[in-house]
Amino acid sequence: MSLGSNLDLLTVTFYGTAIALILIGLYAALVKRSLIKILIGLSIVDSGINLLLVSIGYLKGGTAPIFSPAVIDKNPAMVDPVPQALVLTAIVIGFAVTAVALALVIRLYRHHKTVNIDEIKNLKW
Amino acid sequence: MVGSPVQLIAIPLFAAFLIPLLGKAWKELVRITPGVVILYLLYLSVDLLNYTIEHGRVVEVIAGWTPPWGIDLVFSPFSGFLATLMLFMGLLVWIYSYRYQTFEDYDDYEPTLKYYLLLMMMITASVGVVLTGDIFNLFVFIEILGITAYGLTAYYRHRDGAEASFKYLFIGSLSSTFLLLAIMIIYSQLGTLNMADIAVKAHELKPVYKITALVLFLVAFGIEAEMFPLNGWAPDAYSQAPAPVGAAFAGIVVKAGLYTVIRLIYTLFEVGGTYEYLIVMGLITMFFAEFAAFSQTKLKRMLAYSSIGQMGLVLVAFGIGKEEGVYAALFLMFNHAIIKSLLFMSGSYLVYKSKNKYISELNGVGKMMPVTSFLFALGAFAIVGFPPFAGFWSKLAVLTAAADSGMLLIIALILSISLIEVIYYLRVVNRIYFVKRDTDLGITKPTPQAMFSMLVLGAIILIVGFYPDVITGVLHKASATLLDKGSYINDVLSLSQTIN
Amino acid sequence: MNIIHITLGILLGGAILTYFANKISGVVRDLMFISTIVVAAALFFIKMTPDTVAVFNLGGITLSLGMNHLGLLFSIIILGLAVLAGFYSLPYMKGKDNLGFFYMNYLLSIFGMMGIVMSKDLVSFFIFWEIMTWSSYLIVVYNGNKANKIGIKYILFSALGAYSMLMAIVMVYSQLHSFSIADLSAGFTTMPASYQITIALLLITGFAVKAAMMPLHVWAPDAYSNAPMSYTAMFSGALSKMGVYGLVIVFVTMVSHLPQNFWVRETIAWLGAITAGMATIYAIFQDDAKKLLAYSSVAQLGYIITGVAIGTEISMIAALMLSIVHGMFKANFFMVVGAVERQAGTTDLTVLTGLIRKMPWTFFSALMSAIALAGIPPLVGYVGKWMLYESLISNGNYILVIVIFFASTAGFLYVFKILYSIFLGQEEPEFENVKEAPALMVIPMVIIALLLGFFGAFPGYLLKYIDNALVVMGYPVSQGKWWEMTTLFNAWGNKVSTDLIMYTTITVFVTIAIVLFYRWKNGRYVSTKDISLSGEMPKEDENYSFKLDFYKPFERAISPLLRYKISKYYNEFADGMEAFFDWTRRIYNGNAQTYAIYVITFLVILLLIANNIFTV
Amino acid sequence: MKKVIVLILLAVVAYYLVDVFSQIKFGENRFQGENVRDFYLDKSKNDLHVSNSVTSIVVNFRGFDTLGEVTVLFLAATALGSVLYRRKAHGEAVLFNASTIVRSGAHLLFAPILLLGAYVFIHGHLSPGGGFQGGTIIATGFLLMLLAYHDYKVSHGVLTWVESLAGLTFASLGLTGLILGKTFLENFLPIGTINDLFSGGIIPIIYIAVGFKVGAELTGVLYTMLNEKEYKKS
Amino acid sequence: MDILTISIIIMAILQIGAAIYAVIQKDLLYAVIATSVISLILSIFFYVLQAPDVAxxxxxxxxxxxxxxxxxxxxxxxxxxxxxxxKIGNKIIKK
Structure with a gap:
């Protein structure tokens, strides 16, 4: 089951969706007023980045980079494992940052009774 | 044989996992172990620094795989100097925050454990950022630095810590997004993540990739280094964090951010126009930060803006670029770390009781807290560059560097900025000593250990002021190492031939 | 460890020890303070030989300190005034709080000044200059009232001057790769023309701020009047002379080589003259003695600046002579006002009256320094002024002479105002129990007064030192015997000397004094109320000595000129800057999303312009 | 107004992103010379005898990243704890008992989920998966129990012990590499033959430690957030 | 255009639609569910791109x-x- 067929269509879909996700995420983060919606936007940006990172590592007709017993002697062309390792770390860091951000949102709500970013402006000038 | 640089990161990690257990055995251990660890690391890094000054770089390989394949840590006089400076400041911040009064009001086991853990890890993360030789590893260390900074900024309940921390997190996550995009472009084209390898292969990059990657890197690292349009979060984070953390921000965290920009421009990419970019951005940052600092009414926010302004000056010095430029920049970094931390430490004791730290609440505190206000005034006189103190030599170095490369306009701009600095710092000193006390705010005497760390900083200012040759040797060696990129590359990449 | 190390070491060590001595007790502090000054001065004058050099190596820069005759001349002013003002300030400052701090800064500014006079290279010159600046700043704001406004104005202008000087120093370094003044004067002509003129102008602005030249003088009146009088004596007497010292060096080493030599000298001379004129006019209408003296000090400096700017041999002698003499009588006048303030409690001229009988010695020294200030023959002020006129006329700028002449005669007006309102006039019951100032305050004043007289009679003593200084600056030797003036001849060939006029006036005055003295016995004591006013007998409580609006008609005549006070424009500029700064900080409006939008806009701008600013 | 500006900005960013990424060919082998990818694949198969090369990269070649990674999670949990810390918890937790279906289902599913999680991180070096994935699955298992039963208590002490011990094993394995004269995190155990359970030296051990650590940490995080007292009611 | 490519394209469109829905939806709970849909499709994409660990x-x-x-x-x-x-009942009232 490999993505052999017409490559340029797949380029458009994978790169296209990744960049679309990044842009939609950024739009949400920059325009929406609710803190949670901003964080949703940021997590969508993270997903877009991760998709982009993995799709960069893809190789036409390559299999997963695992030398399972079935495939160990045939040594087929393998997909690039390095971006996968990076994405693994990036996903977990993305989650950690989102968790801390949401904790901050709870704390802000406790104090300001609102999650609207325009109303949380004690520190200015 | 001198210890290996990886201990500078492995041992604090080991201790970080150990501390929760130690805490169960004896509560006080939670406060003591970070200090002991940082002290040992400081000893180690000073020892390493002396070694590298004689014998050149120490490149430490991790997991046995030599640089282009595995991750490597580079302990050169340049990164070593920064690491030692950070560890020294970390030690002083730890001493300052040992049994710090506000923490006592929180005298619960939970928050103190978390504070000391996050503080130690913030220092280790900055040392990690400075030492690592791999861009993805740099990304991970910047994230650790970020997470600890978010946690520490939001430490106090009674202040707007959460708001400042959220702003820092929001902009920080944007910075990590751009960083990932840039690493992606670099990896897809060059197939390697090692800095020396990238530096070698950078010329193979097609212009479109190189420029986009450079821009993404500049914006991501610009956020960490608090350049002008990207540093909205910085004043809030500095002013809302607890006093020791504010001193740590000024002394350590912003140095790591600045290091990333410098490593990018001096080693990673040889792109024309980056030095002018540094000068222009440095000047803009200096202008806006100093203008904002001038019209501040709150003390810690004023110190925050002034710290950003000083960083702008360091950027300009790095932008000037030749041997004197880098030497001046490093001298400025050293002075800024020492003096700004002293100002944060002593300043926050002067306005300790006031809720939002107005400068007007400083009136006449000189008589009540003679030593702390003397130290604050000493810091103010030093940062402004009055001669017998440390700040003068670094300002002179920057100006001579600018004059040598014939940038008269830049000298004029730097001097007019320091004119503004003179006014708003001496305005505060005026209030401390020469205006009668009109508020009924009580005062808090600093704890003995807080006084100790402040006095150490004050002594350093005087020593470096009267006899700057104490550290100029190290600075010259460090600036020489940064400048010759060739020796960095073949030091790191030559290892691959020897080991396997 | 030659004499330079010792003197500077004593001064610096003394300053720090005095601060800590204050913790022990007042007496120890006073002792430590006065002994530091006396020992330093004594050692300096005994053992100083002009060729001793001390070299330090700090931060990769060689700092060399040495002494030449020019430096010796200025150090006479500094240490002389320091000793006298030191003794004066012991009783004057009794009872004020944290005096350790005050005396430390006092000694630090002396240390700074001695360092300036001794420094052979620009960096040490700048270091001591800044030490002098911030230590004098700490004293200007010492007694706290309106500290912020006056202090900030003072430090702003001094920092402006210091930083323009620093820029010039750094430009010199970039051209000649050395900081030493000798190399500078040798290599000045090799520099490109644009560098030459900018360096010269920057240095002139730097020194003009300290010498309170017209456009940059705004800080002087407040700073002089707000500082304690014992320090102001030294502040206006010696500290402003550092500006003159700098100007002398600049004009001698650099301006003479400049292509625009004539224009620079002309503008600075005119600025000096304008300073003299305007400051005298302002001084006339001041009601507070301190403010009046401050403006008068700015005016006197105006003469010196003109003298230095003209740059011929006689004008340089006049300038140096005036700076020494101004140092003496200005310090004396400030001490007088300090004594009056301490004894009578106020320095407001409209309130003070009739202290002549109560404070005779103070009156005597006030009289002598008034005569010297106004340049009336028997005293040394006349010699300086005379030589200044001599040089201006022989140099051909006649309009300048008219302005200077007007300024110095108008000078007499405010001198008379201060003498008349404080000492003469009918006594008031309010000042009934005013006694003479304590001995320690009176002795320095009387010493200076006598010196004024002595040098008036025998100017040669002073001129000997000035001559050695001129030789150092490259002028030919001009000094004759100790009683003569100079062997110089002015443009019309007759000798420049005031001996004739000087001795006639002295003989006339002395004879009158002797005659009066012998007739003293059958003199009749007359109370100030015993005046017949066209037949009316003055009632007991009426006081006919008018003090208010002393020169009202003169003021009405001059008032259109007074509207253009320069400080009005400075305040407008300062408020404009403040508003602009306040506007710029609005950029950080506290909303995290706006900061994120700033980041994205910066990214977009960088992406758009990346191709043409980064060349791959 | 802000919307318009943001849209324009994002359009420009989109243009540049598309411009760069359209030139990077999808699925085409870009690296010809000796490059990192082939090196890792070859070394992971022959030197380390680890079949899942992603795991060998994550744990061995770029082990330092994972050490940093684990610290990030550890610090995130600490920072989260310090941000949400409240001295006197007032008001009762609003957690309520889920419906019986969920409770019985949770009871049924809890053990298999833990088993699956354990399987995933034990076979990290053989089949896809590993420390992070296994740990998260275990955390979801505990989450299920926390949501189902309002009085389900996860003892904080045990979590801290597991978390710290796992972290210590990871760090000490790295340090023993250093002590034995090799470099930090280098493999010093026999690497066995590829594709059987005990292959790849210290890599599986590290990944198992990571599994425990991540599992304990995320459960702690979820526990702190869930037991965050319901503020609205009080 | 075999079945796999078509299904990928459909899933891609679905993902972008879910992203837009997550941004526009006022009720945050639905927005979060839309985010989890995005992650689910993302996980399938990772599987298709031969990256099982990451999936x-x-x-x-x-x-x-x-x-x-x-x-x-x-x-x-x-x-x-x-x-x-x-939202009270099914009418959305401006408070």
């Missing part, structure tokens, strides 16, 4: 944990984006 991680962290953490936060703060659109 497993994305499934575990992206879909499960991120969603639950968001839901917990919504429970502690506000469900609707701006208070004014409070």
């Amino acid at each position: 497993l991680t994305e499934a575990a962290i992206g879909v499960a944990l991120t969603t639950i953490v968001f839901v917990i936060t919504i429970r502690n703060t506000e469900r609707h984006e701006d208070k004014r659109h409070v």
Whole structure:
């Protein structure tokens, strides 16, 4: 089951969706007023980045980079494992940052009774 | 044989996992172990620094795989100097925050454990950022630095810590997004993540990739280094964090951010126009930060803006670029770390009781807290560059560097900025000593250990002021190492031939 | 460890020890303070030989300190005034709080000044200059009232001057790769023309701020009047002379080589003259003695600046002579006002009256320094002024002479105002129990007064030192015997000397004094109320000595000129800057999303312009 | 107004992103010379005898990243704890008992989920998966129990012990590499033959430690957030 | 254009639609669910791109944990984006 067929269509879909996700995420983060919606936007940006990172590592007709017993002697062309390792770390860091951000949102709500970013402006000038 | 640089990161990690257990055995251990660890690391890094000054770089390989394949840590006089400076400041911040009064009001086991853990890890993360030789590893260390900074900024309940921390997190996550995009472009084209390898292969990059990657890197690292349009979060984070953390921000965290920009421009990419970019951005940052600092009414926010302004000056010095430029920049970094931390430490004791730290609440505190206000005034006189103190030599170095490369306009701009600095710092000193006390705010005497760390900083200012040759040797060696990129590359990449 | 190390070491060590001595007790502090000054001065004058050099190596820069005759001349002013003002300030400052701090800064500014006079290279010159600046700043704001406004104005202008000087120093370094003044004067002509003129102008602005030249003088009146009088004596007497010292060096080493030599000298001379004129006019209408003296000090400096700017041999002698003499009588006048303030409690001229009988010695020294200030023959002020006129006329700028002449005669007006309102006039019951100032305050004043007289009679003593200084600056030797003036001849060939006029006036005055003295016995004591006013007998409580609006008609005549006070424009500029700064900080409006939008806009701008600013 | 500006900005960013990424060919082998990818694949198969090369990269070649990674999670949990810390918890937790279906289902599913999680991180070096994935699955298992039963208590002490011990094993394995004269995190155990359970030296051990650590940490995080007292009611 | 490519394209469109829905939807709970849909499709893409490890991680962290953490936060703060659109019964009333 490999993505052999017409490559340029797949380029458009994978790169296209990744960049679309990044842009939609950024739009949400920059325009929406609710803190949670901003964080949703940021997590969508993270997903877009991760998709982009993995799709960069893809190789036409390559299999997963695992030398399972079935495939160990045939040594087929393998997909690039390095971006996968990076994405693994990036996903977990993305989650950690989102968790801390949401904790901050709870704390802000406790104090300001609102999650609207325009109303949380004690520190200015 | 001198210890290996990886201990500078492995041992604090080991201790970080150990501390929760130690805490169960004896509560006080939670406060003591970070200090002991940082002290040992400081000893180690000073020892390493002396070694590298004689014998050149120490490149430490991790997991046995030599640089282009595995991750490597580079302990050169340049990164070593920064690491030692950070560890020294970390030690002083730890001493300052040992049994710090506000923490006592929180005298619960939970928050103190978390504070000391996050503080130690913030220092280790900055040392990690400075030492690592791999861009993805740099990304991970910047994230650790970020997470600890978010946690520490939001430490106090009674202040707007959460708001400042959220702003820092929001902009920080944007910075990590751009960083990932840039690493992606670099990896897809060059197939390697090692800095020396990238530096070698950078010329193979097609212009479109190189420029986009450079821009993404500049914006991501610009956020960490608090350049002008990207540093909205910085004043809030500095002013809302607890006093020791504010001193740590000024002394350590912003140095790591600045290091990333410098490593990018001096080693990673040889792109024309980056030095002018540094000068222009440095000047803009200096202008806006100093203008904002001038019209501040709150003390810690004023110190925050002034710290950003000083960083702008360091950027300009790095932008000037030749041997004197880098030497001046490093001298400025050293002075800024020492003096700004002293100002944060002593300043926050002067306005300790006031809720939002107005400068007007400083009136006449000189008589009540003679030593702390003397130290604050000493810091103010030093940062402004009055001669017998440390700040003068670094300002002179920057100006001579600018004059040598014939940038008269830049000298004029730097001097007019320091004119503004003179006014708003001496305005505060005026209030401390020469205006009668009109508020009924009580005062808090600093704890003995807080006084100790402040006095150490004050002594350093005087020593470096009267006899700057104490550290100029190290600075010259460090600036020489940064400048010759060739020796960095073949030091790191030559290892691959020897080991396997 | 030659004499330079010792003197500077004593001064610096003394300053720090005095601060800590204050913790022990007042007496120890006073002792430590006065002994530091006396020992330093004594050692300096005994053992100083002009060729001793001390070299330090700090931060990769060689700092060399040495002494030449020019430096010796200025150090006479500094240490002389320091000793006298030191003794004066012991009783004057009794009872004020944290005096350790005050005396430390006092000694630090002396240390700074001695360092300036001794420094052979620009960096040490700048270091001591800044030490002098911030230590004098700490004293200007010492007694706290309106500290912020006056202090900030003072430090702003001094920092402006210091930083323009620093820029010039750094430009010199970039051209000649050395900081030493000798190399500078040798290599000045090799520099490109644009560098030459900018360096010269920057240095002139730097020194003009300290010498309170017209456009940059705004800080002087407040700073002089707000500082304690014992320090102001030294502040206006010696500290402003550092500006003159700098100007002398600049004009001698650099301006003479400049292509625009004539224009620079002309503008600075005119600025000096304008300073003299305007400051005298302002001084006339001041009601507070301190403010009046401050403006008068700015005016006197105006003469010196003109003298230095003209740059011929006689004008340089006049300038140096005036700076020494101004140092003496200005310090004396400030001490007088300090004594009056301490004894009578106020320095407001409209309130003070009739202290002549109560404070005779103070009156005597006030009289002598008034005569010297106004340049009336028997005293040394006349010699300086005379030589200044001599040089201006022989140099051909006649309009300048008219302005200077007007300024110095108008000078007499405010001198008379201060003498008349404080000492003469009918006594008031309010000042009934005013006694003479304590001995320690009176002795320095009387010493200076006598010196004024002595040098008036025998100017040669002073001129000997000035001559050695001129030789150092490259002028030919001009000094004759100790009683003569100079062997110089002015443009019309007759000798420049005031001996004739000087001795006639002295003989006339002395004879009158002797005659009066012998007739003293059958003199009749007359109370100030015993005046017949066209037949009316003055009632007991009426006081006919008018003090208010002393020169009202003169003021009405001059008032259109007074509207253009320069400080009005400075305040407008300062408020404009403040508003602009306040506007710029609005950029950080506290909303995290706006900061994120700033980041994205910066990214977009960088992406758009990346191709043409980064060349791959 | 802000919307318009943001849209324009994002359009420009989109243009540049598309411009760069359209030139990077999808699925085409870009690296010809000796490059990192082939090196890792070859070394992971022959030197380390680890079949899942992603795991060998994550744990061995770029082990330092994972050490940093684990610290990030550890610090995130600490920072989260310090941000949400409240001295006197007032008001009762609003957690309520889920419906019986969920409770019985949770009871049924809890053990298999833990088993699956354990399987995933034990076979990290053989089949896809590993420390992070296994740990998260275990955390979801505990989450299920926390949501189902309002009085389900996860003892904080045990979590801290597991978390710290796992972290210590990871760090000490790295340090023993250093002590034995090799470099930090280098493999010093026999690497066995590829594709059987005990292959790849210290890599599986590290990944198992990571599994425990991540599992304990995320459960702690979820526990702190869930037991965050319901503020609205009080 | 075999079946796999078509299904990928459909899923891609679905993902972008879910992203837009997540941004536009006022009720934050639905927005969070849309985010988990995005992560789910992302996990499938990772599987298709021959990256099983990452697919497993994305499934575990992206879909499960991120969603639950968001839901917990919504429970502690506000469900609707701006208070004014409070839903009573099925009518949305501006408060």
